[in-house]
Amino acid sequence: MNTATVRSTGARVIPAPVARAALVAALIAVWQVAPTIGLVDPRLLPPPSVVGPMIVHLFGESGFQGHLATTLLETVIAFLVSVPVGFILAILIGENKYASDIFKPLVFFVFSIPKSIFLPLFIFAFGISFHQKVAFGVFSTLFIVMMLSFAAIESVRRDHLVVARSYGATRMQTVLRVYLPGMTPVLLEAIRVSMIFNFTGILLAEMYASREGLGNVIEQWGQGFQLDRLMATIVVIAAIAIVFNETIRALESRCEHWRE
Amino acid sequence: MGLKAVVNSPSPAASTDESGAVEVTNVGHVYETASGTTEALTDISFRVETGRFVSIVGPSGCGKSSLLMMIAGLVQPTRGTIIAGGRPLVQPDPTRIGVVFQDASLYPWLTARSNVEFPLSLRHVDRKIRRERAEAALELVGLAGFADKHPHELSGGMKQRVALARGLVQDPPILLMDEPFAALDEQTRLTMGDEVLRIWERTRKTIIFVTHGLSEAIHLSDEVLVLTSRPGKLVDRVAVDLPRPRSFEVMGGRRFEELRERIWQRIRS
Ligand SMILES: Nc1ncnc2c1ncn2[C@@H]1O[C@H](COP(=O)(O)OP(=O)(O)O)[C@@H](O)[C@H]1O
Numbered sequence: 051m052n053t054a055t056v057r058s059t060g061a062r063v064i065p066a067p068v069a070r071a072a073l074v075a076a077l078i079a080v081w082q083v084a085p086t087i088g089l090v091d092p093r094l095l096p097p098p099s100v101v102g103p104m105i106v107h108l109f110g111e112s113g114f115q116g117h118l119a120t121t122l123l124e125t126v127i128a129f130l131v132s133v134p135v136g137f138i139l140a141i142l143i144g145e146n147k148y149a150s151d152i153f154k155p156l157v158f159f160v161f162s163i164p165k166s167i168f169l170p171l172f173i174f175a176f177g178i179s180f181h182q183k184v185a186f187g188v189f190s191t192l193f194i195v196m197m198l199s200f201a202a203i204e205s206v207r208r209d210h211l212v213v214a215r216s217y218g219a220t221r222m223q224t225v226l227r228v229y230l231p232g233m234t235p236v237l238l239e240a241i242r243v244s245m246i247f248n249f250t251g252i253l254l255a256e257m258y259a260s261r262e263g264l265g266n267v268i269e270q271w272g273q274g275f276q277l278d279r280l281m282a283t284i285v286v287i288a289a290i291a292i293v294f295n296e297t298i299r300a301l302e303s304r305c306e307h308w309r310e
Numbered sequence: 311m312g313l314k315a316v317v318n319s320p321s322p323a324a325s326t327d328e329s330g331a332v333e334v335t336n337v338g339h340v341y342e343t344a345s346g347t348t349e350a351l352t353d354i355s356f357r358v359e360t361g362r363f364v365s366i367v368g369p370s371g372c373g374k375s376s377l378l379m380m381i382a383g384l385v386q387p388t389r390g391t392i393i394a395g396g397r398p399l400v401q402p403d404p405t406r407i408g409v410v411f412q413d414a415s416l417y418p419w420l421t422a423r424s425n426v427e428f429p430l431s432l433r434h435v436d437r438k439i440r441r442e443r444a445e446a447a448l449e450l451v452g453l454a455g456f457a458d459k460h461p462h463e464l465s466g467g468m469k470q471r472v473a474l475a476r477g478l479v480q481d482p483p484i485l486l487m488d489e490p491f492a493a494l495d496e497q498t499r500l501t502m503g504d505e506v507l508r509i510w511e512r513t514r515k516t517i518i519f520v521t522h523g524l525s526e527a528i529h530l531s532d533e534v535l536v537l538t539s540r541p542g543k544l545v546d547r548v549a550v551d552l553p554r555p556r557s558f559e560v561m562g563g564r565r566f567e568e569l570r571e572r573i574w575q576r577i578r579s
């Protein structure tokens with residue numbers, strides 16, 4: 051409230067959401083106009099009037115449906131494995147001082163390494179397969195989940211724990227009624243950021259070597275110069291990522307005051 | 311020492327009601343940390359009779375919070391024994407002792423009502439009874455209309471009232487308060503002091519109140535315990551023989567100044 055009033059020295063003629071929508075609309079308009087008037091080659095940049103119908107068309111193609119389903123399934127499985135496993139590992143490590151001293155630096159080391167360089171190893175281990183994609187997705191996500199979970203555990207206020215103890219909370223009650231809600235805001239952030247890592251890992255693995263999945267078709271259609279299909283797929287993937295991210299962000303803002 | 315001489319004499323010697331009595335005997339506490347040991351308190355002994363209002367004052371770091379945490383059963387004394395409500399305390403017992411902390415320490419995800427109900431819900435008290443008691447406690451602290459607000463919607467003083475209601479909701483005979491109003495502005499602090507006195511007069515609980523405000527301690531208490539630091543030692547017990555209710559005149563009077571001066575001297579020595 052105060053920062054906004056301090057900063058808005060000039061009159062705010064247009065509300066921010068409207069301005070933002072206008073900006074996006076303007077970009078789409080440029081994307082439409084530039085290839086139409088010949089500013090760029092329409093084969094290099096197919097305009098929205100081509101890409102839009104192509105999206106509809108792709109959703110009707112059973113081949114594309116299969117690719118979409120494969121990618122979503124890999125992503126969901128990798129996510130459902132990496133988030134709980136990373137979270138539980140982080141609790142086991144974070145709870146014990148000795149374990150923290152041993153494992154935390156190692157987690158930070160591994161986190162700092164770009165995960166893509168391990169892709170060939172995953173192919174050796176799992177072959178080019180569904181399992182390999184999921185395994186690589188988990189590997190890409192696990193360490194960021196652990197790092198953010200450490201932060202979530204530390205975000206629980208000590209005085210909240212003391213209060214619970216002074217009112218005789220059992221260990222289980224403390225976990226369920228203080229730790230979990232106390233961690234929720236940071237945990238939601240962890241889920242949101244982890245999904246970005248997870249989705250990236252899956253798509254990368256598909257682009258690198260695969261027979262199916264959205265990453266695979268992007269690679270194929272890029273190589274085959276089918277830019278209308280490529281652009282349509284990019285828009286679909288972007289939409290999926292944004293919708294997931296915004297959903298979690300909406301939940302986050304609902305419990306924003308929990309951090310106080 | 312002269313300790314005996316200053317022990318509050320008007321307290322009825324006949325008080326054998328142990329339900330709200332607190333007896334601290336030769337208590338010492340040493341913290342062990344990676345960087346070494348800190349002797350926080352040494353050889354503390356005193357007794358608080360049921361229904362009395364006793365303040366603990368002393369410089370910051372002299373072990374006031376540690377002492378309170380030990381009485382609450384949250385920290386085990388390294389030496390000595392503590393008996394509260396007639397029995398030794400091996401772990402926190404919220405039905406005997408309620409605690410109010412410096413930061414209200416409310417759960418921001420719960421409403422005022424649910425925060426007050428929290429101690430009851432931990433013990434699986436029936437939902438209806440829980441609700442009734444929480445409403446009664448909120449009413450006692452003057453927050454009847456704010457039950458459904460979340461902490462971030464309440465002022466600092468109101469948050470402390472909720473914390474107070476949470477401490478009172480199980481009707482424990484003993485209430486411990488650790489600098490509960492230190493973070494509040496002067497005016498709110500005075501109001502809250504009066505509020506605590508009103509509640510004390512209505513419920514006649516034993517209250518042990520930690521503060522670094524000497525005037526506040528004298529204004530509220532039957533007796534002031536004076537600690538000095540490194541390690542924390544009990545150096546004086548000052549009976550506050552001012553009549554209640556303590557009006558503005560009483561608080562500006564000569565006797566008040568004498569008491570204040572005496573406590574101040576003891577803290578500095
Ligand atoms: N958990 C702890 N671990 C180590 N030292 C502590 C701990 N709590 C308090 N202390 C030390 O014990 C002494 C008394 O602290 P405290 O009881 O908080 O004093 P006060 O409440 O009077 O300010 C201080 O020197 C403080 O640094």
Ligand SMILES: [Mg+2]
Pocket residue numbers: 374375376488489
């Ligand atoms: Mg303290």
